[in-house]
C-alpha cells in the first residue's frame with residue numbers, strides 16, 4: 608500500500624499544536640465526514656462548517672499531505688473560510704470543503720474520483736463540490752457520473768480561475784487606491800507567489816495594465832511562461848517575501864503570512880488569491896501594527912466562489928462578473944472601518960461575516 612508523502616511546505620499540525628476536534632469545535636463545526644477505500648488507497652475528508660444560509664459549497668483539493676492530521680486541519684480551515692466567503696458576498700450557500708490525500712502513485716484516477724463522487728452523493732446535497740488545487744474539469748466530470756452536487760463542469764465553462772483572478776485584480780486596484788490615493792496600476796510593482804492558474808491570469812491582467820511583475824513558482828514551466836509573455840522578473844520561492852515591491856500577491860498555498868515572513872516582508876500591501884494566508888489570527892494584528900494593508904483572503908478571492916455558484920445555478924455569466932466587480936468596494940469598506948476603528952482588516956472582515964452568519 609502506498610504511503611502518503613510530504614510535499615506541502617507548511618506543517619499545520621506543528622503550527623497549531625492543538626487537538627483537531629477541539630480546534631473544529633471552537634470554530635463552530637458540527638460535522639466532519641471521512642471516506643476510506645483500502646484498495647485504491649483513497650483517504651478523503653469532507654468538512655461542513657455551516658449550512659445556515661444554504662448547502663455548503665467548496666472545492667475539492669487533491670494534494671499530498673504528510674499525514675491525516677495536516678489534511679484535517681487544512682480541510683477544516685478551508686471549510687470555515689468558505690462560510691465566511693459566501694456570507695461576505697451575500698450568496699445563499701454555506702461553507703464546506705473536500706480534501707483527498709494524494710498518494711504518490713495512482714493507478715486509476717477515474718476510479719478515485721468515482722469514489723469521491725459517491726462520497727459526495729452520500730451527503731444528499733449538504734455539500735456541493737467544485738474545482739480546487741490539484742483537481743481538474745475531467746475529475747469533476749467523473750464525479751458527475753456519481754452525483755449532481757458538482758458545480759465545475761466543462762460543458763458549463765466551469766473553470767473559475769480567470770474569475771478569481773478578476774476579483775484579485777479588482778482587489779489590488781482597491782488596495783492601491785486606499786494606500787496611494789489613485790487606482791492607476793501602471794508602474795505598480797506586484798510580486799506574485801505562485802503563477803499557476805490564478806497567478807497566471809492575474810499576471811496577464813496586471814501586465815495589460817502596465818504593472819511591473821516579479822514571480823516565483825516551484826514549477827519552472829509556469830515561471831517561463833510569465834517571463835516570455837509578460838517579461839516578468841523571477842526570484843526564488845524563498846526570496847519572494849523580500850522583493851521591494853508595492854504589492855505581495857500570494858497565489859500558491861496557505862499559511863504564508865507568519866512570524867518569519869512578516870519580519871522580512873517589504874511590500875506595504877498583501878493582496879492575493881491563496882486561501883488562509885494568515886497562519887494564525889494574530890498575524891492580522893501584526894500586519895495592521897506594521898502598517899501593511901492586508902486584503903482579507905476570503906474577500907479578495909471570492910470571484911471563484913461567485914462563479915462556481917453562478918455555474919451551479921446555470922445563471923448568466925454577466926451576473927457573476929457584476930458581483931465580482933463589487934469586490935473592490937467591499938474591500939474599501941473594510942479598509943475604511945479598519946482605519947476608523949484601528950482594528951486589523953482581517954478582524955473587521957470576520958466581524959462582518961459573523962454578523963451575516965449569526
Ligand code: NAD
Pocket residue numbers: 616739740741767768769771800801802803804805806823824825826829844858859860861880881882908909911912
Ligand atoms: P494552482 O495549483 O493552479 O497554482 C498554484 C501554483 O503555486 C502552482 O503553479 C504551484 O507550482 C505553485 N506553488 C506551490 N507551492 C509553491 C511555493 N512554495 N512557492 C511558489 N510557488 C508555489 O492553484 P490555483 O487554482 O491557481 O490557486 C492558487 C491559490 O488560490 C490556492 O491557494 C487556491 O486555494 C486559491 N484559490 C483559487 C481559486 C481558483 O479559482 N482557482 C479560487 C479561490 C482561491
